[in-house]
Amino acid sequence: MTTSGGGVPTSDEALLAVENVSYSYLERFPALDDVSMTVHRGEKVALLGANGCGKSTLLKVLAGLLFPDRGRYTAFAAEVVEDRLEDAQFARAFRSRVGFVFQNSDAQVFSPTVREEVAFGPLNMGLERDVVADRVNDSLTMLEVLDLADRAPYQLSGGQKKRVAIASVLVMNPDVLLFDEPTATLDVRTQEWLIDLIVELNAAGKTIVLATHDLDSLDRLADRCVVFSEEHRVAADGATAPLLADHELLASVNLVRARGSRADAGGPGLRSRRVESRQTPEMSRSSEVPAGRPASS
Ligand SMILES: Nc1ncnc2c1ncn2[C@@H]1O[C@H](COP(=O)(O)OP(=O)(O)O)[C@@H](O)[C@H]1O
Numbered sequence: 001m002t003t004s005g006g007g008v009p010t011s012d013e014a015l016l017a018v019e020n021v022s023y024s025y026l027e028r029f030p031a032l033d034d035v036s037m038t039v040h041r042g043e044k045v046a047l048l049g050a051n052g053c054g055k056s057t058l059l060k061v062l063a064g065l066l067f068p069d070r071g072r073y074t075a076f077a078a079e080v081v082e083d084r085l086e087d088a089q090f091a092r093a094f095r096s097r098v099g100f101v102f103q104n105s106d107a108q109v110f111s112p113t114v115r116e117e118v119a120f121g122p123l124n125m126g127l128e129r130d131v132v133a134d135r136v137n138d139s140l141t142m143l144e145v146l147d148l149a150d151r152a153p154y155q156l157s158g159g160q161k162k163r164v165a166i167a168s169v170l171v172m173n174p175d176v177l178l179f180d181e182p183t184a185t186l187d188v189r190t191q192e193w194l195i196d197l198i199v200e201l202n203a204a205g206k207t208i209v210l211a212t213h214d215l216d217s218l219d220r221l222a223d224r225c226v227v228f229s230e231e232h233r234v235a236a237d238g239a240t241a242p243l244l245a246d247h248e249l250l251a252s253v254n255l256v257r258a259r260g261s262r263a264d265a266g267g268p269g270l271r272s273r274r275v276e277s278r279q280t281p282e283m284s285r286s287s288e289v290p291a292g293r294p295a296s297s
């Protein structure tokens, strides 16, 4: 249903899938409304939408930090529910396969030194200290921050903290990397470096899901985009290039300015995977199911 178009060399193996997922904060503030999407092995998928549409919330669901009020989330063929993640073995397996790079590195980086920060996850996994030390060095080298190993993360610049946060995720060698607004707040050179890194990681076999409202660089960062409406629903799901050309769609979800006389001018073949908005009369949100707790990051 949501395989990427355009001859992108990805597999059909579904790694992550949300089906009809709804989520409201405090059972009052809707963030996701009946969202379904699938991430296949090897894809680079962007969750695209205006501020507040629900991108970060969906990433937190995919990361197992929030649990849907309604609908299902399946990762690696197992349903991800709160009870299961309380099981240490399931949690370890899941957390080693799905890595999450937060938008704000300050929420992610907390150890006294960079080296300890990056070692935290693998030590928690029960890996031997010397294995961990090697992995940490490899990650820091890859992220070009080995020289910062003994520094305190909180003293680093934003770009350096971002590199450390990514090192602390890559050190786990996850199959799937989730990035929340990866290039936001970075200087231009660091943005370019990070875009290249994401492309390289994908070429090396990592599956990438990233949230963004930035249309620049999207052609490099994503094969496929899942576009969210401001009503927290999926408005479109398809290959990046045609979606970027669909001005009417992008305007309708508040990603670009509406053009005056453009209404009927859009190329008809371009909106291949447009999802028609359904008018569900359902005004009351289920309150039987307790809402998941926000990440305590
Ligand atoms: N902790 C929270 N408490 C209450 N509402 C929240 C919280 N976090 C997000 N929201 C609301 O949920 C909706 C989706 O937010 P979010 O997923 O952060 O959107 P995006 O990442 O697309 O900007 C927004 O309306 C936002 O105000």
Ligand SMILES: [Mg+2]
Pocket (backbone or CB within 6 Å): 055, 056, 057, 180, 181, 211
């Ligand atoms: Mg966000």
